[in-house]
Amino acid sequence: MTKPLPQGITLGQLNAAVAEIEKVVGKDYVYLDDVKELRSYRDPYNTTDDADFAPSAAVAPQNVEQIQKILAIVNNYKIPVWTISTGKNFAYGGPAPRKPGYIVLDLKLMNKILEVNEKHGYAIVEPGVSYYDLYNHIQEKGLKLWIDCAAPAWGGIVGNTSEHGAGYTPYGDHLLMQCGMQVVLADGTIVETGMDTTANSKTGGLYKYGQGAAIDGLFTQSNFGVITRMGIWLMPEPPGYTPFMITLENEHDLETVTDLSLPLRVNQVIHNAPMTVDLLWESAMSVSRSQYYTGKGPMPDSHRKKMAKDLDLGIWNYYGAVYGPGPMMKNNMDVIRDTFGSIPGAKFHYDDTRKGDPGWDYRVKLMKGTPNMTEFSLLNWIGGGGHINFSPISAADGKSAMRQYEMIRKRSHEYGFDYIGEFLIGWRDQHHIFMLMFDRMSAEEKKRAHDLFAILVDDAAALGYGEYRTHLSFMDQIAGTFSWNDNALWDTHHALKDELDPNGILSPGKQGIWPKNLRGNS
Amino acid sequence: MLSRRTFIKSALATNVALLATPSQALQHVLTGSEEIPLLVFADEHSLNSKHFISNVAERKSNIDLDIGQHFELLREFCKESPRGQVSGLTRDSDFFALEQIAKDFGFYTQYSATHHYSGNTLTHEVSSSKDSAELITSSLKNAKDQWPQWLANHMRVLPRGNSQLVTKKTQITLANTDQHDFLVSWSLSSNKHI
Numbered sequence: 001m002t003k004p005l006p007q008g009i010t011l012g013q014l015n016a017a018v019a020e021i022e023k024v025v026g027k028d029y030v031y032l033d034d035v036k037e038l039r040s041y042r043d044p045y046n047t048t049d050d051a052d053f054a055p056s057a058a059v060a061p062q063n064v065e066q067i068q069k070i071l072a073i074v075n076n077y078k079i080p081v082w083t084i085s086t087g088k089n090f091a092y093g094g095p096a097p098r099k100p101g102y103i104v105l106d107l108k109l110m111n112k113i114l115e116v117n118e119k120h121g122y123a124i125v126e127p128g129v130s131y132y133d134l135y136n137h138i139q140e141k142g143l144k145l146w147i148d149c150a151a152p153a154w155g156g157i158v159g160n161t162s163e164h165g166a167g168y169t170p171y172g173d174h175l176l177m178q179c180g181m182q183v184v185l186a187d188g189t190i191v192e193t194g195m196d197t198t199a200n201s202k203t204g205g206l207y208k209y210g211q212g213a214a215i216d217g218l219f220t221q222s223n224f225g226v227i228t229r230m231g232i233w234l235m236p237e238p239p240g241y242t243p244f245m246i247t248l249e250n251e252h253d254l255e256t257v258t259d260l261s262l263p264l265r266v267n268q269v270i271h272n273a274p275m276t277v278d279l280l281w282e283s284a285m286s287v288s289r290s291q292y293y294t295g296k297g298p299m300p301d302s303h304r305k306k307m308a309k310d311l312d313l314g315i316w317n318y319y320g321a322v323y324g325p326g327p328m329m330k331n332n333m334d335v336i337r338d339t340f341g342s343i344p345g346a347k348f349h350y351d352d353t354r355k356g357d358p359g360w361d362y363r364v365k366l367m368k369g370t371p372n373m374t375e376f377s378l379l380n381w382i383g384g385g386g387h388i389n390f391s392p393i394s395a396a397d398g399k400s401a402m403r404q405y406e407m408i409r410k411r412s413h414e415y416g417f418d419y420i421g422e423f424l425i426g427w428r429d430q431h432h433i434f435m436l437m438f439d440r441m442s443a444e445e446k447k448r449a450h451d452l453f454a455i456l457v458d459d460a461a462a463l464g465y466g467e468y469r470t471h472l473s474f475m476d477q478i479a480g481t482f483s484w485n486d487n488a489l490w491d492t493h494h495a496l497k498d499e500l501d502p503n504g505i506l507s508p509g510k511q512g513i514w515p516k517n518l519r520g521n522s
Numbered sequence: 523m524l525s526r527r528t529f530i531k532s533a534l535a536t537n538v539a540l541l542a543t544p545s546q547a548l549q550h551v552l553t554g555s556e557e558i559p560l561l562v563f564a565d566e567h568s569l570n571s572k573h574f575i576s577n578v579a580e581r582k583s584n585i586d587l588d589i590g591q592h593f594e595l596l597r598e599f600c601k602e603s604p605r606g607q608v609s610g611l612t613r614d615s616d617f618f619a620l621e622q623i624a625k626d627f628g629f630y631t632q633y634s635a636t637h638h639y640s641g642n643t644l645t646h647e648v649s650s651s652k653d654s655a656e657l658i659t660s661s662l663k664n665a666k667d668q669w670p671q672w673l674a675n676h677m678r679v680l681p682r683g684n685s686q687l688v689t690k691k692t693q694i695t696l697a698n699t700d701q702h703d704f705l706v707s708w709s710l711s712s713n714k715h716i
Contacts, residue, residue, distance in 0.1 A: 035686065044618070088622065108626065132590065132593065152619075154590065154619070154622075154623070288702055288704060290704070291702045294640060361587075362588070371590060372591075373588055373589045373590035374587050374588050374590075376589065376616075376618065376619055377587060379614055379615035380613050380615050380704065383636070383638060383704030384614055384704065385614065385615075441647075
C-alpha cells in the first residue's frame with residue numbers, strides 16, 4: 001500500500017519528521033506499518049473509502065514534555081497531527097483523522113488518575129483515562145462517589161467531555177461538570193484554565209472560571225490546543241436511587257411525554273436526563289431484526305407491534321430516575337406517576353418486575369454511573385452492523401420532537417433503513433440521536449447510508465435544526481449550516497486558528513475548522 | 523519441521539473430515555502449537571457458541587451481554603502473553619469491542635468469519651490469509667451443522683502472523699433449522715511477536 005501523505009508533504013519530509021519523533025518517544029511508541037499497526041487508527045464505520053481517513057503514522061507520547069517536542073518537530077515540517085485520547089468515539093469517526101496522511105497523536109499512554117477528592121467530589125485525570133478506569137479506581141478505594149459515563153463506557157473522560165458528550169445521571173452534562181484543564185498550544189506553551197492558573201492553587205477542581213475570559217470551551221470540539229489534563233466533578237453517592245420506565249403505546253405519545261417532561265426536568269422533580277427511546281433500540285438489546293422480519297427495507301408496523309407485545313415494550317420507552325433520601329424520592333415519584341399516568345396506555349416498570357431484561361438492566365446501570373458496554377448490542381440488530389449517528393438538537397417540546405422524528409423516519413424509510421433513535425432531555429433541549437445502522441460489509445448500503453445522512457443535514461437545517469456532534473465525513477457540511485451573518489462564527493474560529501496555530505498542525509478540519517493553508521481546499 | 527504456512531495448509535487439508543486422523547507431521551506441529559497461550563471467548567446465549575466452547579480445552583470465558591466485564595481479562599492476557607492467541611465465537615458486537623481493545627496491545631485480526639443463518643441457509647463468509655481462506659471455507663462447509671465443533675478443534679491452526687486478508691463465501695442448506703444466529707468466529711494475535 002502507498003503511504004498516505006498529508007497535503008503538500010513529501011515522503012522524505014514525513015520520514016524525516018518521524019525519525020525525529022522516534023528520538024523523542026522511542027521507536028516502540030511510533031506506529032508506521034499499515035497492516036501491523038495503523039489498522040488501530042481506522043474508522044470501522046466509515047461510509048466512504050477507507051483511504052479517505054488513513055493516517056500515515058501514529059505516535060503515543062507519555063507526558064507533556066514529549067508532546068511539546070513532537071509539536072516543535074511537526075511545526076518545523078508543517079505536518080498535521082490528529083489528537084485522540086482513547087479513540088473510541090465510534091459513530092463519529094473513532095480514532096481516524098479528518099484527512100489522509102495526518103499523524104495521529106494518541107494520548108492513550110497518558111492515563112493517570114491524578115487526584116480523586118471525595119469530600120468535594122471531583123477527579124483530575126489525564127486524557128487516556130477511560131470511564132472504566134475511573135470507576136474501578138473509585139471502587140478499589142471505596143470512595144462514596146459516582147461517575148457519569150458514556151453509554152459505551154470504554155471511552156475517555158477527557159475525550160467525551162471535549163466532544164460535548166452526555167451521560168445519564170444528574171451529572172450527565174459532561175462539559176457543565178468539567179472544572180479546569182491543562183492545554184498545550186501549538187507552539188508548545190502550556191496553559192492552565194480556571195483557578196489552577198494561580199500560584200500554588202488550592203481550588204482548581206472547585207471553581208470553573210478563575211479571572212478573565214473562561215476559555216475552556218475553546219478547546220472543545222476544536223483544534224486550538226491539546227488537552228493534557230482535566231478536572232471533572234463527581235456526584236456524591238446518594239442515599240437512594242429509584243429508576244423507572246414508562247412504556248407508551250403510540251407514535252404520537254412522543255409529543256405528550258415530551259411536553260409533560262419539561263416542567264419536571266427543569267424543576268428537578270426528575271433529577272437526571274430522561275430518555276425517550278424507540279422500540280427498535282430497546283428491542284435490539286435482546287433480539288435481532290431477523291427474528292421478526294427478514295424482508296428488505298424498514299420493518300413494517302405489524303411486525304413492530306408483535307415485537308413490542310412479545311417483549312413488553314412500548315413504541316416509545318421513557319426512562320428516568322430520582323435520587324436521594326427515601327421520603328424525597330417518594331414525593332417525586334408520586335408527582336411523576338400522577339403526571340405520566342394521564343397518558344392513555346402508559347405503563348410503569350420498576351426493578352422488581354423488569355430486572356433481568358437486558359434493555360432495562362443497562363439503563364439502570366447507566367443512570368447510576370456503572371460503566372457497561374451493553375448498548376453495543378445494537379450492532380447485532382442486523383448482524384455485521386455499523387452505524388453513524390445523526391444528532392440534531394431539538395427543543396424539549398412535543399411538537400418539535402414529533403417534527404424531527406417524522407422527518408427523520410420518513411427519510412430513513414425512503415432510503416430503506418429502520419428508524420432507530422432516542423431523545424435525551426438535557427435541560428431545555430433534547431439530544432435526538434438517530435442511529436443510522438447499516439451493514440458494514442456492504443458497499444452499496446454504506447453509500448446509501450452516507451447519502452441519507454447528507455440529506456438529513458440539509459432537511460434539519462431547513463427546519464431550523466443543527467447537530468451537536470458529527471462524523472468526520474460531515475463536519476464541513478454541518479459547519480456550513482451554522483452560517484448566520486455570513487459565517488461570522490466560523491470566521492471567528494478561523495481567526496483564532498490562524499493566531500494560535502499559524503502552521504495549521506493541530507487536527508486540521510476538526511468540526512470544520514481549517515487552518516489558512518488548507519481552507520481553500522476543504 | 524514444517525513451517526507455519528505449510529502447517530496451516532496441511533492441517534486444514536488433513537482435517538476437512540472432522541474425525542480424520544492427523545498425520546504424523548501434523549501431530550508434530552500441533553504439539554508445538556500447544557505451547558502458544560490461547561484465550562477463547564464464547565457467547566453463552568447462543569447454542570452454536572455453547573457447542574463451540576464445550577469443545578475448547580484452553581483458558582476460556584463465557585460472555586454475557588456486557589462485554590465490558592471481560593476487558594480486564596483480555597488486557598491481562600495480552601500483557602502476559604504477547605505471543606499468545608485470542609479467539610472466539612461471539613456476537614458481532616462482542617468481537618468488535620474485543621478487537622478494539624486487543625489492538626492497543628498490538629493484537630490484530632488474522633482470521634474472522636461470519637456465520638449467518640437465514641431460513642434454511644447457513645452462510646459462512648471467511649476473511650483470512652490468501653493461503654488459508656479457501657481451505658477454511660470448504661472445511662466449514664463440509665462440517666455442516668457441526669461447524670462450531672470443527673472450529674473448536676482447529677482454533678490452533680487458524681492463521682497467525684502478518685498477511686493481507688482475502689474473503690471467501692460459502693452457503694449450505696440445512697434441514698430443520700429455525701436459527702437466526704449471526705455469529706463471528708475470529709482469531710487475534712500480535713504480529714510483533716511472531
